[in-house]
Amino acid sequence: MVLSLDLRRYRNIVVLTGAGISVASGVRPFRGPNGIWNEWDIERCATRTALEQSPQLVWQTFGPLRKQLQTTQPNAAHRALARFEQSLNKHQRFTLITQNIDGLHQIAGTRNLVEFHGSLRQSRCSDDTCEQSSFVDQRAHTETLPTCPTCGKPLRPDIVLFEESIPAWAEAHAKRSLRECDFFLAVGTSGTVFPAAAFARTAQMLGARTMLVNLEPHSEADSAFEEQQIGRAEELLPTLLGVA
Numbered sequence: 001m002v003l004s005l006d007l008r009r010y011r012n013i014v015v016l017t018g019a020g021i022s023v024a025s026g027v028r029p030f031r032g033p034n035g036i037w038n039e040w041d042i043e044r045c046a047t048r049t050a051l052e053q054s055p056q057l058v059w060q061t062f063g064p065l066r067k068q069l070q071t072t073q074p075n076a077a078h079r080a081l082a083r084f085e086q087s088l089n090k091h092q093r094f095t096l097i098t099q100n101i102d103g104l105h106q107i108a109g110t111r112n113l114v115e116f117h118g119s120l121r122q123s124r125c126s127d128d129t130c131e132q133s134s135f136v137d138q139r140a141h142t143e144t145l146p147t148c149p150t151c152g153k154p155l156r157p158d159i160v161l162f163e164e165s166i167p168a169w170a171e172a173h174a175k176r177s178l179r180e181c182d183f184f185l186a187v188g189t190s191g192t193v194f195p196a197a198a199f200a201r202t203a204q205m206l207g208a209r210t211m212l213v214n215l216e217p218h219s220e221a222d223s224a225f226e227e228q229q230i231g232r233a234e235e236l237l238p239t240l241l242g243v244a
């Protein structure tokens, strides 16, 4: 049986989510045995070079995924995190960092959100110096190459491609929240790959309580996670966070 955690004494709660939290919403993971990357030629369709040489190919790759997302809804885990954030008192800070590009935390209503790898629901200009800011875009753009309403250059999905770095603001925001974190929770991520492992380690070194909620237990003896709850996030989180 899962018991509710008493999190009222924590001042800076940081949650990191990975692909596992969206499985119950029908979002296929990119990595792992059933991952999308097993079927795609990453070099050809999901890199910075591909975007520069053939932006249409990038849209033909990510456009159909964007189309699927139009009918994808947040599940009980996304909603529990949003309700939890709303339930905190004015002395508590909450930051949700997600590795997912499905935009489901935003739809669920999470407010202090860092989409570490961007959002597939948004488009932006392929020219980083253009003044056009990222915007919500429902269109899949698989047929014709969309152009920037400001400068006319190709648009791109607002996600971090291979060969690209995490946006500086996202990295800074994540690091700042980790420095002050006293409770760190990772959900739906193996806990051994970047950035989950590094984030947990940083939080632990700075004295935070660290917990993993995942379908698979972490296997490393020196894991930075002091506690783990094994199971489905959508079943565990509402009770753990006391918002069932």
Ligand SMILES: [Zn+2]
Binding pocket: 125, 126, 127, 130, 131, 132, 148, 149, 150, 151, 152, 153
């Ligand atoms: Zn532009």
